Amino acid sequence: MDNDALLDAFLLHLKTERRLSGNTLAAYGADLRRFSVFLADRAVDARKFTRSDFLDHLTGLRDGGLSARSTARHVSTLRSFFRFLVREEVLAASPVSGVKAPRLGRPLPKYLTLSQVDRLLAAPDGHTPEGIRDRAMLAIMYASGLRASEVVTLRLENVDANAGFLYVLGKGGKERVVPVADVALTVLGEYIASARQTFLGKRFSSELFLSRRGKAITRQTLWNRIRRWALAAGIEQRISPHTMRHSFASHLLAGGADLRAVQAMLGHADIATTQIYTHVTPERLRDVHRRHHPRG
Structure with a gap:
């Protein structure tokens, strides 16, 4: 098999066996295309790739201006690729085993304050179908901590x-059950009974959040609508669907929620991923100071 065939076989493995999401597959594909260019330029067979070749490749990435974070992801992709070749008995051992990616400082997740959340949830115009839909989307996102891809693929039967509860199909095709507060479900019910029917007209669809054309909204639309209502609410910081997810987790933990429970709700395979939300919020610090300091 030539290099392209090996890379294609690995991508097929990621799609069919590991069942990675479309966005994750796209990231892997970008890394593999970059690697394929290096192999072609150097006329190197992937089966004869050496640690020296790998170091040359990393040097080229750095000189080309690739960020430390993107380089770290690229290294992870190549590790997975060569582990796959070893598993398939194409190679006896991986030439990149033990290689360390660039060290990254892990930034604290950006989240909204409680007052910002209140303003954002109240911002959509409740007199238009789009506003009713957007109010429901925002309420569900803050109440459940769903990823953008999970929001836009929700179906009626998931509610x-x-x-x-919401029944959510997350990363890797893993289903999880997420509890949702009654207030968010009430707002969602109002959307389903009114605006959603307006979008559908005489059409039929099981998709939950619809565009004006009666089709499932896209991730880009979701980003744009959140940004629109954030500005309307006077929130100047740039926020995204993931900001809502960060806010959901941060506020739960600040309120005393169990870390394992939050991990299950977020759909994290590794609790270490959830632990980034255990930062202490300014509001929590102030509350602790007031309750425990003699002059608080």
């Missing part, structure tokens, strides 16, 4: 309003 169990009586039990107070």
Whole structure:
């Protein structure tokens, strides 16, 4: 097999066996294309790739201006690729085993304050179908901590309003159950009974959040609508769907929620990923100071 065939086989493995999401596959694909260019330029067979070749490749990435974070992801991709070749018995050992990626400082997640959340949730115009839909989307996102890809792929059958749960298909095709507060489900119910029917007209769809054309909204639309209402709410910092997810987790933990429970709600495979939300918020610091300092 030539290099392209090996790279294609690895991508197929990621898609069919590991069942990675489309966005994750796209990231892997970008890394593999970059690696393929290096192999072609150097006329190197991936099966004869050496640690020296790898160091030359990293040097080229750095000289080309690739950020430390992107380089770290690239290194991780190549580690996975060569582990795959070893597993498939194409190679006896990985030439990049033990190689360390650039060290990265992990930034604290950006989140909204409680007052900002209140302003954002109240911002959409409740007199238009788009505003009613957006109010429901924002309420559900803050109440559940869903990823953008999970929000835009929600279907009617994923909502169990009586039990107070959403059934979410997350990364890797893993399903999880996420509890949702009654207030958010009430707002969602208002959207389903009114604006959603307006978008549908005489059409039929099981998708939950619809565009004016009656089709599922896109991730880009979701980003744009959040940004629009953030500006309307006077929130100048640039926020995204993930800011809502960060706010959900941060506020739960600041309120005393169990870390394992938050991990399950977010759909994190590794609790270390959830631990980035255990930062102490300024509001929490002030509350602790007031309750415990003699002159608080």
